[in-house]
Amino acid sequence: MSNQESADFIGLILTVKFANLLPQNIPNMTIDKVIVPLDVSSQADAIALIETLPQVTFWKVGLELFVSCGPQILKQLKQRNKRIFLDLKFHDIPNTVAGACRAAARYGVDLITIHATAGKVALKAAQSAAEMGANEAGVPVPKLIAISLLTSLNARELALDLKIPLELPEYALQMALLGQECGLAGAVCSPQEVAQLRRTCGDDFLLVCPGVRPSWASKGDQKRSLTPSEALKAGANYLVIGRPITEANNPMTALKLISQELDAAEKIVK
Numbered sequence: 001m002s003n004q005e006s007a008d009f010i011g012l013i014l015t016v017k018f019a020n021l022l023p024q025n026i027p028n029m030t031i032d033k034v035i036v037p038l039d040v041s042s043q044a045d046a047i048a049l050i051e052t053l054p055q056v057t058f059w060k061v062g063l064e065l066f067v068s069c070g071p072q073i074l075k076q077l078k079q080r081n082k083r084i085f086l087d088l089k090f091h092d093i094p095n096t097v098a099g100a101c102r103a104a105a106r107y108g109v110d111l112i113t114i115h116a117t118a119g120k121v122a123l124k125a126a127q128s129a130a131e132m133g134a135n136e137a138g139v140p141v142p143k144l145i146a147i148s149l150l151t152s153l154n155a156r157e158l159a160l161d162l163k164i165p166l167e168l169p170e171y172a173l174q175m176a177l178l179g180q181e182c183g184l185a186g187a188v189c190s191p192q193e194v195a196q197l198r199r200t201c202g203d204d205f206l207l208v209c210p211g212v213r214p215s216w217a218s219k220g221d222q223k224r225s226l227t228p229s230e231a232l233k234a235g236a237n238y239l240v241i242g243r244p245i246t247e248a249n250n251p252m253t254a255l256k257l258i259s260q261e262l263d264a265a266e267k268i269v270k
């Protein structure tokens with residue numbers, strides 16, 4: 001059995017073992033810190049997931065779903081009073097990212113992503129355009145957040161493939177600081193760098209962490225992960241947790257396990 005198969009098997013055993021011990025409702029607010037990605041390719045599959053997990057208040061629409069079915073899914077989420085993280089990871093010249101952010105902001109989404117490596121001019125243009133789009137549509141201005149370094153990359157790839165001469169934590173920090181200098185509301189970072197970014201960028205800077213993996217879940221293509229409780233204690237505002245929930249045999253039970261772990265961690269943080 002490979003390591004991944006073993007992790008999946010242990011996850012399955014834990015899910016089944018604890019399923020009956022958990023309450024049917026999730027009576028806490030830590031669940032609001034979990035953003036679940038709708039990484040599926042049809043609106044029907046997305047809605048099925050949303051309806052399977054009614055406790056989830058914050059959903060992420062990424063490239064797969066948006067390219068498959070367009071902005072219609074955003075309307076569906078808004079009709080259900082869900083918060084929306086539109087994670088299209090814009091990366092282009094200033095004029096183009098500005099146009100994209102202006103259009104995205106008009107949908108009334110809560111979070112939008114742009115790669116920090118688009119550069120200072122593009123980041124500033126994107127921020128102004130998001131404000132303009134939201135004002136035109138009479139909706140709240142979305143928080144534009146900078147991708148520091150994808151959580152699927154490790155130090156070896158950063159140095160050898162991307163030829164970046166900085167140490168990985170320093171590079172991620174510099175990208176987050178670039179976003180902050182350009183007036184963005186926050187950054188996407190791995191949970192492994194979140195403590196350092198929190199110390200340097202301050203409490204008001206929003207830190208959103210994908211690459212979060214409960215101990216019972218397999219890592220898949222995530223290379224810089226921590227558990228939900230570790231990420232929360234390190235200073236993340238939001239945890240993006242997809243496959244450990246959406247691909248679990250019982251997504252509701254997986255969500256409950258994560259919620260319990262976060263509840264326990266929050267008591268320690270307080």
Ligand SMILES: O=c1ccn([C@@H]2O[C@H](COP(=O)(O)O)[C@@H](O)[C@H]2O)c(=O)[nH]1
Nearest residue numbers: 037062149150151210211240241242243
């Ligand atoms: O650096 C990044 C930026 C975005 N993501 C997105 O988060 C989710 C993670 O899903 P899992 O199933 O929990 O791995 C996915 O939609 C990515 O596009 C990221 O992983 N890393």
